[in-house]
Amino acid sequence: MSTSAQTSLRSRSRLVAAAAAVVLTAGTLAALAPTASASAASYPSWSEVQQAKKSTSAQQAKVSEIKSLISSLQSEAAAKQKAAQAAGEAYQAAQTKYDAAALAQHKLQAQADDAAKTATQSEEQAGQLAAQLGRASANDVTTDILTHPSNSGDLLYELGAMSKLSEQADGIYSQATQDRGTAQAQADKADSAKDALGDLADAAQSTMQEAQGAADAAQTAVDAQNDNETRLEAQLTALTTKQHGVESAYKRGVAAEKARQERIAAAAARAAAKAAATSQGGTGGGTANSAGWVRPSGGFQTSGYGYRVDPYTHYTALHAGVDLAPACYAPIYAAHDGTVTFAGNGGGYGNEVVLDNGGGISTAYGHVVDGGILVTSGQHVTAGQQIAKIGSTGWSTGCHLHFETRINGAAVDPVPFMAARGISV
Template sequence: MREYLARLGGATTATSTDARPRLRRPRTLATVAAIATGLMLLTTGITAADQSARASTYPSWDDVLAARDNVNQQQTKIAEIRGLIASLAAAVEEAQAEADEKGTIYYEAQLAFDEAAFRADQLQRQADEAQATADESRLRAGQFVAELSRAGGGDLSASLFTNPGEAEALLSRLGYASKISEQAEGIYAVALADQNAAQSLSEQAQIAREIREELRVEAEVAFEQAQAAQIAAEEAFAAQQENQARLEEQLGVLQGVLQTTEAEWEEGERQRKEREERLAREAEERRIAAEAEARRLAAEQAANQPGPGPSGGGGGGSASGAGQVINGWSNPLNGPITSNYGYRVHPVFGYVALHAGVDIGAPCGRHMFAASSGTVTYAGWNGGYGNFVRIDHGDGLTTSYGHIQHGGILVANGQLVNAGQLIALVGTTGNSSGCHLHLETRTFGSAFDPVPFLRSKGISIG
């Protein structure tokens, strides 16, 4: 890959067809190469802490009660349980740290791919334009050659001797032919230069496509690794929640603080789980009610705010109410567009870089909704995008939602969501200068502008 980058960089220097501003990036070529190395190092599967947690065997209540009545075993069992509690906490901490690290590598790999894809598309457009110019120059050169042939006609010198009465006309044609010949040489040189430029750009575009495809694979691997790490972190936390209460109860029995039996503990657990299930149902009911109220308020707000007139592409008018579903699609968030898709000066770091989505400004804590139905394939930390949710809508289409506030991810990996469903709360995590939603749309990993796409679905944002 680095050889490709060097080749592309050298070829680009040879021409000045790229009018885009020179970029200042925090990533060097070494950093991009390090992404691949990092991916290989991070494909080990399960962390040591996770392996420890999975390998742990937890003491039964019979073991605990037997150790309580045996002075020699009591302290050993207390130390064992304390160690298990500590290992659960360590497993959660290490799994989350690894998830954060892999999330950051995923972010960097995705940025590298996005820039390579944009560059490849840009070079191809330039190559196509240059080829059209070369074709036009070649046609013009051919026309001049034809004109020269008509002007030269035959052997003008011989005609001067055989037709002395037409000498003046023949000399005029000879002078005209000489001028055409001089112009033809210049036009031929231009045509040759245009063809060389088109060929150079075509070669650069081919190299850029090769780089893009390599980085696409790296980004996909990085995503899979980050997704697996996030799921492992969730499993580690679930294991802690499942086992820690029982271990602490058993520790209390061993230390003489409690006299709980296994049957009593199980009854307590049953009651606790019933209480948790009841609270979860009540929370879900409140969530649904809040979601409906948020949709109502957003629709009311959108209806009361005048917007621009209708525009092409299947949509237009004022912004659609957030969460309101139209033909299977929904506006994820009401608010102004604060940064468009494309190259921009980064608001945090100040260098020029590709912005692979649009930013929608809104207060932190405001509800954001799924743009369409699909499956959550990522819900966790994603480097500069902060807390991040990605939804797979099928046929290679995904939408992504970045900078979600801490504790504001309201969906989980593998969860099915509906269009207009509440999925997260607006935040400013990651590389962010204020509360907003970073919204992306992609097909098979390649980003494109969400605004015209959603407009084509009947949804106006911003």
């Protein structure tokens, strides 16, 4: 979800204070005018509020109705945000488990391949000895004894050498058999681990879809709250005080807040552009190379792929990507053409975007700033297109991009992956 619970709570506090004092200025309003989704049948209009003031009983009923609506908006938004956070954490846990298992399986397969090579070498050596023994067989020695009896000492030495050679051959044959057994055992382990990956992959995909649904529901609830709560607070003030001009003050405040938000967005865009221009360690975005790829952000790499002590949790865990740290609010770009498969709360990943780049390849972009996801699930994007802004949400200790490259859903080291496609991260 692109707006965190903490941000929403701070915003709501400003709304309540503004409505209670009817100080509807650009500095205190934190919601814009109602959208088309706010139904007149669900929320009272200003004319209904004015009509209710003509009767004490009607006024009291309308006050109760508005208070109930405000409470429902707040409760639903909080509950949906909590559900989105839980779903994001479940997705993160499933993805992390899959990534770790895939890495372990890859190592097992490498060990099995090495063991198979060793077994093949042992078998070849045993075969060479067999050929040598065949060339210097006991029959040849017997013939030499009968035809050259005066060289019996040399021939006895030859017999002893052949005996040693035979013993050595037995040992090499035994080692070759053992090596082949070891190779088969390693291969069986690798195959078993590979079979288990299917279920883990399904679990990761399923929980990601559930997290997306929860994120969408939470965003809808937050939007409804932002669209309606300030207006309801102003209407409540109009019903419970003798102040005049509440509606017009509210509308002026909405317009001022809209202008303020536009100024903030423009300032953030300028800051992001400046951060992108001055970042060290490489720039991101731009025109895709001949392979169709771009660097996903500027900044130096601050942490690589592999097991490490997580600076946030302080436990050893797989860091399934690389961290790039240009500056807070700096742009994040799509590394390759693709379709957005996830845009929401990713638990420890923070606000996250995942792209399906085709051919079994996907890329993930984590720790996006609150409100910084610029795409939606199902949207097609092109390489170099800005999809988000750098932040420090989730398990993060500072502004950076956590960038992952995945093959068939499992994370692989982005450095060699991107290098093979002409991009240095």
